[in-house]
Amino acid sequence: MKTKLSKTEARTKIDDFFKQETLDKEKLRKIRRLAMKFKIPLKEKRKRFCKKCKSQLNGSVRITKTHKTIICKECSFRNKFKLN
Numbered sequence: 196m197k198t199k200l201s202k203t204e205a206r207t208k209i210d211d212f213f214k215q216e217t218l219d220k221e222k223l224r225k226i227r228r229l230a231m232k233f234k235i236p237l238k239e240k241r242k243r244f245c246k247k248c249k250s251q252l253n254g255s256v257r258i259t260k261t262h263k264t265i266i267c268k269e270c271s272f273r274n275k276f277k278l279n
């Protein structure tokens with residue numbers, strides 16, 4: 196039997212997942228779905244995984260005046276983030 200989560204329980208579950216050093220691809224997919232279900236924004240946490248393949252974001256970094264670009268090792272996708 197499935198147990199129902201409240202929004203605060205879901206938020207703590209998401210925060211606990213992102214405290215880990217390494218992110219598992221399958222668990223990340225489930226956590227993202229949980230965040231979408233409860234309309235919890237990931238904000239800065241989404242910068243830890245690739246937008247395309249959802250793997251942990253490690254790779255070469257380029258910084259310009261306006262953007263930070265990280266190229267994923269897994270799929271070679273360019274993840275581009277604005278600098279404030």
